[in-house]
Amino acid sequence: GADYLFQTRKLLLQSQLSYDHIDETAAKEDINGTVFYKIDATITYLGIEIHQTYYSTILNGFSFALVVSYINEEQHEVLLESIKSMKFSK
Numbered sequence: 001g002a003d004y005l006f007q008t009r010k011l012l013l014q015s016q017l018s019y020d021h022i023d024e025t026a027a028k029e030d031i032n033g034t035v036f037y038k039i040d041a042t043i044t045y046l047g048i049e050i051h052q053t054y055y056s057t058i059l060n061g062f063s064f065a066l067v068v069s070y071i072n073e074e075q076h077e078v079l080l081e082s083i084k085s086m087k088f089s090k
Contacts, residue, residue, distance in 0.1 A: 001037035
């Protein structure tokens, strides 16, 4: 998961969009017993500050990734609750 986000970060930095912030290293986060890695990014687009969190894990040899985008804390909380409700069978 962390390796995937390392490559994702490189691609974001090379994109035509100019990000205000992208975490340099991925943080580990447990979501219902599944270890994910995440990085946060912020971009201003058309005058709106957009926050994004990129999540990644490896399941059964496949990369599983999520991107959560929000503009305020209320949206962030709703999205976090949705993410925390995910369950993966082993």
